[in-house]
Amino acid sequence: MRASATIERPPLQVNVTHLRCRLCGETEPVSASHVCGMCFGPLEVAYDEHLADRRVSRAAIEAGPASLWRYQDLLPVLSDDPDLRVDLGTGWSPLRPAPRLAQRLGLGELWLKDDTRNPSGSFKDRVVTMALSAARAMGIDTIACASTGNLAGAVAAHAAAVGMPAYVFVPNTLEQAKIVGAAIYGANVVAVDGTYDDVNRLCAEVADRQGWGFVNVNLRAFYAEGSKTIGYEIAEQLGWEFPDHVVAPIASGAMFVKIRKAFGDLQRHGLVDGSIPRMSGAQATGCSPVATAFEAGTLDVVPQRPDTIARSLAIGNPADGYFALQVAAETDGVIGHVPDDEVVTGIRLLAETEGLFAETAGGVTVANLARFAADGRIGRDERVVAVISGNGYKTLDAVAPTVGPTFEVSPSLDDFQAQLAARSA
DSSP: OOOSSOOOOOOOOOOEEEEEETTTOOEEOSSSOOBOTTTOOBEEEEEOHHHHHHHOOHHHHHTSOSSGGGGGGGSOOOOSOGGGSOOSOOOOOOEEEOHHHHHHHTOSEEEEEEGGGSTTSBTHHHHHHHHHHHHHHTTOOOEEEEOSSHHHHHHHHHHHHHTOOEEEEEETTSOHHHHHHHHTTTOEEEEESSOHHHHHHHHHHHHHHHOOEETTTTTHHHHGGGGHHHHHHHHHHTTSOOOSEEEEEOSSSHHHHHHHHHHHHHHHTTSOOSOOOEEEEEEETTBOHHHHHHHHTOSOOOOOOOOSSOGGGOOSSOTTHHHHHHHHHHTTOOEEEEOHHHHHHHHHHHHHHHSOOBOHHHHHHHHHHHHHHHTTSSOTTOEEEEEEOBBGGGOHHHHGGGOOOSOOOOSOHHHHHHHHHHHHO
């Protein structure tokens, strides 16, 4: 939805005033910091809201590029120098109607937010765009991350594009495709003997010692803001309307929470009318600390040791689990989990009905969506958006045992016709 009239977008303007603790509200200066000095709670970006009120409008957004930077006035800008901004064309991914999948699941109106189309094949390109742009504005010269796979590829790709050294720390059990998907860009891949949570702890120590910019550690306040753009795009692509229900995968919980924040931003600035959508989350049973807490009716998330094929969601101690539970509660959503066999079924169902091949996180989302529909937790009258966060070619091993040649024939028409007739019979 592009504006018919041409308007000139105002230049970039610094819009971040400080960092603020999400728990106690204490403020801190803008820096590569993610923990409150008073209560050790997580920090988030605080904006100059008066500036945003003057600059944000539908017309200004629609006049922007076909990337997440169309929402520049709602995202952290630490420098007015456009050359410091990282832009590989991330965002403005398709919002696709999914009538065949909706029919199979017994739903009314279903849409797929297809983030498999981003430059490195996942939604992580959104958060890396924000973190690297902030890092460059702060003069950080080396970028790094702790990753379950998708983030490693995104960091490596974006660092290569701007000529920054990159170190990506991953569990040594990571899918080979994701290791290759990071190493190909020239990043230093550090395979750690342990789970993602072990990797994350190591990265916190390395960040303190080396002074590098870890996108999801000391740059997390800026990094997390990138996920808001999923929510902005959903509303704009629906004609500046909210859906009734959003279903999204939960790993750390940050994406889930920030989509909800995006809807609040749109409401506050008068860009969209109506009620905030219901927000429901999806996890795999083998790593479901947030879903387990939801089932128990508590906000206390007990860490788990991951054991699931959905490695991109295998965060046993999710940083935003508490906040994800709050979002589900306040929007009348649900957080569920499914076993690995249903994850594979979800991947295949999505591919067979809508021609979209998602990685295991997408299978988790679709399988939970199916359960929510079967249990009556989603009404047939609801307009539903499911977030598909990564490309299936990254996790071929998960589905390879269940698919293969339908026929094996000699180079003979008679042989093929015979087998075809036998199969039809």
